[in-house]
Amino acid sequence: MKQFWVTFFGSIFGVIVGSVVTMVLGVFLIAGLIASAAQSSDPAPVIPSANVVLSLDLREARNDQPSRSPFAFADPLSTVDLVRALERAEGDSRVSGLFIRANEYGLPPAQAEEIHRAIAAFRASGRFVIVHAQGFEGTSATNYFAVSGADEIWLQDTATFSASGLYGEVPFFGGLLERFEGRAEFIQFEDYKNAPNSYTEAGFTDEHREATLGYFTGIFDTIIETAATDRGQTPEAMRALIEDAPYSAEQALEAGLVDQLGQVVDARQAALDRAGARQLTDIYDYASSALMHQSGPIIALIEGQGAIVTGNAPPGLFGGDEMIGSDLMSESILNAARDPNVRAIVLRIDSPGGSSIASDQVWDAVRRAREAGKPVVVSMGGAAASGGYYIAAPADYIVSNATTITGSIGVYGGKINLHDTLGLVGVNIEPISVGGDFTDAYSGQTDWTDAQRAELESLLGDIYADFTERVAEGRVIPIERVLEIARGRVWTGAQALELGLVDEIGGMREAVAAARSLADIEAGTPVNLRRYPARPTAFEAFQAMFGVTAESAETLAQLNALMEMPEVRAALEARGMTGRGNELRTPASQPN
Known part of the structure; x- marks a missing residue:
């Protein structure tokens, strides 16, 4: 019986291991095929010589x-x-x-x-x-x-x-949580930091509605004024046409x-x-x-889109949603700042924010680049809000579209307690901990104690103070004024220009022109806009995903080259070991 169970579990283990190995080898094979396809030299598109x-x-x-x-x-x-x-x-x-x-x-x-x-x-x-x-x-x-x-x-x-016009919908789950005995606890700095309202409220607060209508109106005004100019109408006439x-x-x-x-x-x-x-x-x-061959003075282009997180935040194997990894972005900024061939840096940001710690790391890299004498210009995409604005604040010059969502200078933190909600369906999760009173502060099974709430208010208050001070320093605005326009409120780029949070309305083109000017490159001179870091090769991306080090990859490559040498293959054959294609068989493994 003992031998039966050994054999039984051994067979199961073998199947599992075999499946995992097969899956991994399959992934390697697919990745290799993709890499080969990516590296194949497809004919360059033929562009007509005229018209x-x-x-x-x-x-x-x-x-x-x-x-x-x-x-x-x-x-x-x-x-x-x-x-x-x-x-x-x-x-x-x-x-x-x-x-x-x-x-x-x-x-x-x-x-x-x-x-x-x-x-x-x-x-x-x-x-x-x-x-x-x-x-x-x-x-x-x-x-x-x-x-x-x-x-x-x-x-x-x-x-x-x-x-x-413009239309949007904001979901509010406060009523749902109340109905099913869930409790959302959040601390916001300050009254316009509205993201948690979706969990704490059943509808718009006055501040939330004011801020949302404020940027909706700002965007719509830009659309009307632009279309009126394009179509030879007055803004009033164009507004009437669109609204009808x-x-x-x-x-x-x-x-x-x-x-x-x-x-x-x-x-x-x-x-x-x-x-x-x-x-x-x-x-x-x-x-x-057209973009393959560039010449002229080098301006580094460092891009980031998505939520800001710590680490490198590598993209998915096949793309998908991306994030801004603070290690990767800060390292890219510092490398560009140290490169004597780089005349200036353009930092393209499209982010709703994220981790305050990660944002501060990137903020520090931008500051160090400026201190090293390398001009830094920010180009804002669809959004550069909260942490997205945090990392933009120390730049020499900020360019924003009129309709970019920016500002949101604030911070929030909190949790949702679903302990009683789960109890309604017979699930009981009992928290247990050792250590100080703060140990279970982030638990989704307990409410905050008064002491925990006080600690969190202090911690978040410190982050808010750091954020506003960084903005005041970077934008050279009195801290009192920053505190007036911060409060977590979202602004359009056009509104931010009036408030002194950005320097110019424009996009990538205007940002590169500003970088050219700050680097004392003559206007109109073609520049080489070089991405930092360069897009990884297929093999480099594969290495990063599966944790293959450069050294081990090099060793495997050298081993493969060694096995392909004629004298090595002859020696293997002399010992009864045959290589057929990519399959190596010893005498013991020969099929019967």
């Missing part, structure tokens, strides 16, 4: 920045690279125009603004832009905002124009919101005819060619 009409599809969801994973599935061109490609096209004599498929349901406001600005600069260089929309079907006016400055806007004749939507296609044409009615094939042909071209050139293909 190029670039094509851009705004219906594709795009990130602010490209993924750091070399295995990421082909994403649409990031906002940053799209803007850079269009800027490069302005000086390319081969390029005549741009054909755009408009987004139908709405874009992130700052992304729409930055694309709009790039289109305007492209047109100002003497090139045309033709847009086709299969409807502005969503009520968010950001879809129209992105393309309102085109030479021609075509609308499919069976579509509608419904862009009429929806329109049929014919009504939108009569109102002057669009220029032509027709199918996409008609608009596409109009763009080709205007340039005398035969086919469109995808903006992705153009960017792959």
Whole structure:
């Protein structure tokens, strides 16, 4: 019987180990195939020598920045690279125009603004832009905002124009938690730090509603003023037109919101005819060619998108949601600051915030770069709020889109106690601990004691004091004024400019121009915008994911090379060991 159980459990263990080994080997095999594919030299896209009409599809969801994973599935061109490609096209004599498929349901406001600005600069260089929309079907006016400055806007004749404002929804779970005996405990600095309200309240507080309507109104005002200028209307007339939507296609044409009615094939042909071209050139293909070779003084581009966390925060194997790892970003900033070939640093931020500790680490790196004499310019993407603003504050110069969500200078902390909620379904989790009174402060099974709440208020108060002092120091604003405009309140970029929290309204283009100026590089001089760190190779990403050290990888490579030497293979064969392909068999392992 003993032998039976030994054999039984041994078999199970063998199956488990075999499955794990097979899975790991399969992952290695797949990764190897992907790496081989990534490293294969596909033919470079052929760009026509003249009359190029670039094509851009705004219906594709795009990130602010490209993924750091070399295995990421082909994403649409990031906002940053799209803007850079269009800027490069302005000086390319081969390029005549741009054909755009408009987004139908709405874009992130700052992304729409930055694309709009790039289109305007492209047109100002003497090139045309033709847009086709299969409807502005969503009520968010950001879809129209992105393309309102085109030479021609075509609308499919069976579509509608419904862009009429901005709309959002905020969930509140306070009533749900109360109904099921859950308790949310949070401490906020201060009254406008509204993120915890979703758990503590059943609806908007006065401050929450005021701040939300404040930035909604600011964004909508920017859209109206921009579209009015583009379409030759007064802001009052444009506001009335937008707010009176929806329109049929014919009504939108009569109102002057669009220029032509027709199918996409008609608009596409109009763009080709205007340039005398035969086919469109995808903006992705153009960017792959145009951004590959850069020359001139080096400006480091350091990018971060997503929540701010400690560590390196490597991306997923195939891309996906990314985070800003404080180790990686701070190291990148310091490396760029130490590089004598780097003239300035552009720090692109698209983040709603995150860990205060991680944010402070990046803040310190920016400060050290400045002290080393390296100019640092921040370019804000869709958001640079809370921790996102924390890391921007010490920069020499801050550039923000008018519709960027920024500010939120504040901090909060808390927890949700679900002990009684779980008890309703028969689950009892009994906490047990040794040590001081604070040991169970973060437990989801207990309420705070008065002493714990007091300690947390003190800790969070210290973080808030540090945050506001860092802002006062970096922006050279009296601390009293910072405390007035902080309080956790969110601002648009346009509002932040009035408050002195940013220096200029603009995007990547304006940030690079500011960096060029601070580095005493002559205006108009082409610069080499070099990413720090460089995107890892497929093998480097694989090493990082599976913990393979550079030394062990090198040893394996050397061993593989040794095994392939003719004299080694001859010696193995002489000993009865045969190598067939990638499979090595000893006499004992030969099949019967």
